[in-house]
Amino acid sequence: METLLQADHVSYSYHNLSGETPALSDITFSVKKGEFLSLVGPSGCGKSTLLSLLATLLKPESGTVTIQGRIGYMLQKDHLFEWRTIWKNVTLGLEIQKRMTQENLARAQQMMKDYGLWEFRDARPSELSGGMRQRAALIRTLVPDPDLLLLDEPFSALDYQTRLHVCDDVCRIIKKEGKTAILVTHDLSEAISVSDRVLILSHRPASVRRELPLSFTDSRLTPMARRQTREFQDYFNIIWKELNADESEI
Amino acid sequence: MKARSEKLTLQEAYVQSHHRHHRLVGLCRFLCFFTFLSAWELCADLDIINSFIFSSPSRIAYTIFLMWQDGSLFLHTGVTLLEILISFVLVAIVSLGTATLLWCSRTLSEILEPWLVILNSLPKSALAPLLIVWLGSGMRTIIIAGMSVALFGSVISVCTAFRESAPEKIRLIYTLGGNQAQVLYCVIFPESLPAIISILKVNIGLCLVGVIIGEFLSARQGLGYLIIYASQVFKLNYLIAALIILCVIAFGLYQIIARLEHRVRKSRQAQP
Numbered sequence: 001m002e003t004l005l006q007a008d009h010v011s012y013s014y015h016n017l018s019g020e021t022p023a024l025s026d027i028t029f030s031v032k033k034g035e036f037l038s039l040v041g042p043s044g045c046g047k048s049t050l051l052s053l054l055a056t057l058l059k060p061e062s063g064t065v066t067i068q069g070r071i072g073y074m075l076q077k078d079h080l081f082e083w084r085t086i087w088k089n090v091t092l093g094l095e096i097q098k099r100m101t102q103e104n105l106a107r108a109q110q111m112m113k114d115y116g117l118w119e120f121r122d123a124r125p126s127e128l129s130g131g132m133r134q135r136a137a138l139i140r141t142l143v144p145d146p147d148l149l150l151l152d153e154p155f156s157a158l159d160y161q162t163r164l165h166v167c168d169d170v171c172r173i174i175k176k177e178g179k180t181a182i183l184v185t186h187d188l189s190e191a192i193s194v195s196d197r198v199l200i201l202s203h204r205p206a207s208v209r210r211e212l213p214l215s216f217t218d219s220r221l222t223p224m225a226r227r228q229t230r231e232f233q234d235y236f237n238i239i240w241k242e243l244n245a246d247e248s249e250i
Numbered sequence: 251m252k253a254r255s256e257k258l259t260l261q262e263a264y265v266q267s268h269h270r271h272h273r274l275v276g277l278c279r280f281l282c283f284f285t286f287l288s289a290w291e292l293c294a295d296l297d298i299i300n301s302f303i304f305s306s307p308s309r310i311a312y313t314i315f316l317m318w319q320d321g322s323l324f325l326h327t328g329v330t331l332l333e334i335l336i337s338f339v340l341v342a343i344v345s346l347g348t349a350t351l352l353w354c355s356r357t358l359s360e361i362l363e364p365w366l367v368i369l370n371s372l373p374k375s376a377l378a379p380l381l382i383v384w385l386g387s388g389m390r391t392i393i394i395a396g397m398s399v400a401l402f403g404s405v406i407s408v409c410t411a412f413r414e415s416a417p418e419k420i421r422l423i424y425t426l427g428g429n430q431a432q433v434l435y436c437v438i439f440p441e442s443l444p445a446i447i448s449i450l451k452v453n454i455g456l457c458l459v460g461v462i463i464g465e466f467l468s469a470r471q472g473l474g475y476l477i478i479y480a481s482q483v484f485k486l487n488y489l490i491a492a493l494i495i496l497c498v499i500a501f502g503l504y505q506i507i508a509r510l511e512h513r514v515r516k517s518r519q520a521q522p
Contacts, residue, residue, distance in 0.1 A: 055425055073425035079418055083440045083518060096428040096436065124518075144426065 002068070004148050004180050005031040005054065010063035012049055013205075022205035023049045026063070029199055029208060031148070031180060036171075038183045038191035041201030041209075042243060047184045050206065051152050054182065069147030072179075074154045078137035080125035086136055087112070087121040093144040108143045115139060115173060130158050131166045138170055142177060149174065149181040155190065167194065168224050188243075192235045193223035200242050210242050305490045313487040314495075327495055329472040330461060333389060334503070337396030338457045341404055342450060344397075349408035353438065354430060359409065370402035375463050387468030395464030400456035404449055411445035412438050444518075447511045454503045462496070473499075 007029050013022040023046035031037050039047055052058045054065055055073045072093075080089045091108050094100050112118040115135055125133055134154065141149065154170065155163045171194050174181050185191050191198050195214060202209045216231050226232055258266075287307045293299045294306035301309065317323035352359035378395050385391040415438050423433045465474025473492045480488035 057421070057424055071425075073422075075418060075422060075425070077418065079416075079422050081419070081437075081440065083443075092436070093426040096423065096426045096432050 002033045003030050004033050004035075004068050005182075006064075006066045007054070008064045008066075010050075010053060010060045010065060011205075012046075012053060012058065012061050024053070025205040025207050027201075027206065027208055028063075029211070031182060033147075033180055034178065035197065036174070036181050036183070036195045038185060038195035038198045039201060040185060040188055040191045040198060040239065040243075041206060042203055042246070043186050045201050045204045046206040047186075047201060048152055050201075051150050051182070051184050055150055067148065070144065071148050071150060072141040072144065072146030073150045074138060074141045074152065076153045077157045078125070078133040080128075080133055080136060080140075082125055085122050085124065086117060086128070089125065090117075090136060090140045090143055092140055097144060099144065104143070104145075107145070108139070111139050111142060115169075129162075131162045131169070134158065134166050135169060135173075138173060142173070142179070147180065149179050151181060151183040153185050154183075156185075156187075163190075164224060168222050171223050188236055188239050189227065189232075190223075192232055192239070193226045198235075198239060200239060202246050209246060212238065302484075303486060305487050309487050310491050310494065313491045317488075317491065323495075325471060326473050326476050326492070327499070329389075329469075330465065330474065330496075331499060333392050333396060333461045333464075333472065334454070334457050334499070337393045337400070337461060338450075338454055340393070341397050341400045341453050341457060345401060345404035345408050345449075346446070348405045349412055350434065352405070352409045353412040353434070366402055366406055370406060374399040374460060378463050378467050381464075382468045391468055392461055392464035392472070395467075396457045396460035399460030399463070400453040403456070404453050407449045407452075408442070408446060411442040411449070414445075415441045443514060444511070447507065447514060451504065451507045451511065454507060455500065458496075458500055458503070 007027055010024060010027045011022070012024045013020050015021075027050065029037075039050065041047055049058070051073075053060050054067070055071055056065070056067075080086070081092070084092070087108075090112060091100070091105065094104050094108070109118070112121060117132065117136055117139065120128060120132070125136070128136065138154075151170075155167055158166055167190060183191065183194060192214065198212045198214060199208055200210045200212065201207070212235070214231075214235055216226060216229060221229070290304075291307045294301040294304060294309075314323065317326075352362065374395070377398055381391050381395055381398070385394065419437045419441070420433050423436055428436065461472075462474040462477075465472040466478050469475040473496055476492040477489055480486065480492065
């Protein structure tokens, strides 16, 4: 299958007057079209930095990142603008990229209808529930038709119950739209329930500790259903041990 | 009728008590005003206070009537109002423009920071005599005097408001492929609009102060001129009349901006 993203020996450090803080060291991985990859690691290990590099918001200090196609980035919070209606929020990307064509607007409209937000097109963000807001944020990311989605802990701002629902929701949408995605999370069960492959990162400066392909007997399970399976438990234990081994090495 | 009033819901009771409260405040405000005016008038008529120095409401009303008749009321008020509005609009434009530049370039803002701080803390009334020597007496000088009082503080405040925008929202625009101009247009301006309106509210008062200082020093028209002229020839009826007109202007301008603020806040709020 076609490789969408290739990261080669990527390193990055933050600089300030009191010194240098290495954040990433020699990270190499690739993502194929249609794949769902999760990055897990201890908090503060540089996961978000890695995502910023992939999104070309930062430039790697050494190494290269090659991406085929457009990128869509979903942040931790929805950051819907209160001074815009939901419709105006969802079409923000098209407006910025000056791609407000009939065809693109029609797609945005169709997505809002498909995912139950069309009745709220003229509402303000504050009138929506947390889950609906996150869905609106996802549609905002999807409307410019990106080839690769970068999800930066997109559920961490939600309460646990909403989180499970929204996670199911978002995964269904991503699968249905046939997108490739990279999810950054510190929630192991979330990573296992949604992805095809998990990349375990080490402590700061982060490097790839282990790559773990996931396979479930029934490949069409929803994230919620995956949580009930035996494989889920096993994968959880493997990743948990890996992370703790990293902890004890320090 | 009685049966109905017994069925008063809690909501209706709340609305009634709310209105009652507002009526009470309104009535007390009017009574204060009325008592003050009557006491003043009475004291002046009974020679408890010297009416030549303290004037009286009836004399002031008569003075304003005379000024209305000979047209000087509109001339002085109009000139002052025009100067205030021009300097207010110019301050708004210049400070928004400058703050945008300073936001765009961190280096420029660091270079200019000491200048802004010094110019802002300088008592601007001290600048007015210099402005007259440089620019001559006339409306231009007065407008610049009006601007000088509000401008520097306004630039600093607007710039601070711009900087307070959430970095994550700015990041969002960049992740959608936007540039700095789009960050300004899509995030910074709309997000700091409420702060900008509060700054405008302060500015209008400061412009009023600056314009009156300017008129004190160099003017042939305007309320500031009228105040200085009246004090020099001891026409205190005119002086106090001018002060009262100034109060009305200040109140009116403040109300206009307060309305604007209310409207912006309402349009931002979710419709129930």
